[in-house]
Amino acid sequence: MNKLKILNIMSNPAEAVASEAASDGIAMQPYPVTRIRNTSGSAWTNWVELYRYRDLFQYLVRREIKVRYAQSAIGVGWAVLQPLFTMLVFTVIFGRLAKLSSDGAAYALFSFAGLVPWMFFSNAVTDGVNGLISGASMMSKVYFPRMLMPLSANAARMIDFVVASVVMSGLMLWYGVAPNWGLLALPWILAVMALCTSGVTLWLATFAIQFRDVKHALGFIVQILMYAAPVVYPASLVPDAYQRFYAINPMVGVIEGIRAGCLGTRAMPWDFLLIGTISAIALFGTGVTYFNSKQRVFADLA
């Protein structure tokens, strides 16, 4: 139409096309070409671009960790205290008072084995969602793959998970419990845990950008979800008929798998893990898709 050209008058469209074709050729094309258009909610993920921004991911994770424990007296010690005190409370209330079954293990050890992955999940989801909301001002100033924000907040909680795992090993030594071969499934278990965590984070974060209600409801949602996973009680308490259904929650397989490998309270729950893997992949896949379909409006909403 009334295309205004600056200094570079290429009024002949054929010429314009020709020059474009020439510069698109391999030899003439030193620069990457970015096309900006309305993607209309396309859910396509640019994994190449995500990889290109890996350094940013690394620094976001570092910043998250450093800032979290900056100016706190015991620093990363909080990663020890938080599950430890929760474990003590649970042991008194659910172990001593309610006398919940712990599949034969010491209740303290039993609940701690559940708390380590659970605390990772709940803290990572909370941080991921809040991180995206509080990073909104950043998103309206500069472009980078938005998915890095919630995912880096998730990843930063791995440090707490590692610290809590060390405490777990200490507790096992104290109680004289040795892990078994089932622990070799740990990489699989951790992968399910990570996929499930980031899937849930992406879903909730995308909601939260649109509806700030999620921010207020988040603590409550995470609390409720805890009772949908075998944190304070063993999966064996769930009636057999519902076990498969129960295992759709990927954290069921994760927690029971860790208990089986570390404490030997039960046989490795392969069926739970399999169901959990499928639903974790589904959660992550749909989470990524949903996030991507909405991320282009984040800057306008935030």
Next chain:
Amino acid sequence: MNKTTAIAVNEISKAYRIFRRDALPDTLIGMMTSIARSPIRNIRYLRSLSRNIADSNELTSDQFWALRDVSFDIPTGEVVGVIGRNGAGKSTLLKILSRITEPTSGEAVIRGRISSLLEVGTGFHPELTGRENVYMNGTILGMTKREIDKKFDQIVDFAGVDRFLDTPIKRYSSGMQVRLAFSVAAHLDPEILIIDEVLAVGDAEFQKRCIGKMQEVAGGGRTVLFVSHNMSAIGQLCTSGILLSEGRVTASGKLDDVVQSYMDDLFETESAVGDHSTRVSVQTSIDGDAHQRMWKYGTSLAVRVDVETVEPVAGPAVDVYFNSSAGRMIFAQSDRFVKSPGSDANRWSFEFQFQNNGFVADYMTIDIGFRYSSSTRYLGLWRGVRAVSLGEVPEGYSHGRECPIAVPCAVQLMESAA
């Protein structure tokens, strides 16, 4: 073929939804039902925000076009100033080009690595040290760790904070923070750079270094898109310009021409102002050219004021005020007819001549006051009737300060009876 197109923008439009406030209920029952219904209304509203406007073809009244069919091409290596009034769509354009937000329709093709500086210090965290923030900010702006490693010393040097590298930046002075932030940004090495008003940082000395750095960047064969209200900064950096007005491109091409259209656009007020009893018409010309709006160093500006009153006035006077873009009065000049009994007229012409001997400001607006020469009370005072842009800053003046220098003034008077 070195004059390829770096940025090709093709009919880009962007629509935003305007927040519409529902009428407040004025009865208690009305208020209660409105509270009860509000969650549903809120959900509908919040959902509509994240829906794509392009999806729904109908254009409702609560939509507003920030950009409408904007098209232009920028050749590689061009330094382009984007100018326009507030709300003309400059920032939206930059946000689209830097991929922060998507256009509602249209397409832009960008050849080369692009970095945008819509703000300095994005991602800076007060708890992190200077060193950590350099890496944080640099990677956010799209650099890799390797690239930052290579430039680290330069960045720190330019900011002048080397002694405090391992101190959390919350202990920095705000000036130091800004210097560090600008320094990271200035050492980005993209083929295309988008800059939005980041010049206004630091003290005068640092600003000068910023401009110098920008000129270096601009001179290095890079394509730069620069948005600013600061005409003299644009004049120093850019060779061509794009003028946006109400979301459309209204002028583009050589910078001087675009700036001139901007000046016309900025004060397109009628040249004749006034009320029922007094009409004033003002014409300006620079070195005899009535269309020129750039009052450059060394040129002279003529302001001709024609006044017509209904009632004959004895001994009228006209005051001409020059105000800086910041609204401060820089200088004024007045002239009057000495009352000559019996020759009351109702039409007068005043012509003032001003020489620019070194005003440093981006543009000036002109106010005209009309009064009896014996009184200080105005019969009429018209603000911003004309504007002139001052172009480049002569050597030896620091940026951003006005230096009024003696203005030789020649006044010519004409008088005619009704």
